[in-house]
Amino acid sequence: MSASAAFAQLAADANGDGVLTIDEVQAAYPDITAESFSTMDLNADGALDEAEVQSAQEAGLMPA
DSSP states (O other): OOHHHHHHHTOOOTTOSSSBOHHHHHHHOTTOOHHHHHHHOTTOSSSBOHHHHHHHHHTTSSOO
16 A cells, blocks of 8 residues: 555545644544644644654654
8 A cells, every 4th residue: 555545544634635634633633732733743834744644653643
């Protein structure tokens, strides 16, 4: 399975735009706070892209 397919399977991407907003992340993982989301949002654009999700998972900040 490609990384893109794995990201799509995350199913948290409610609108299918390829990035996860804080609302989408918290809908899937209610324990993730705004502060932890900001930590995961490496480029501070308000959304997590595939690389940021992978980094967050590797760091243990988000379930894999």
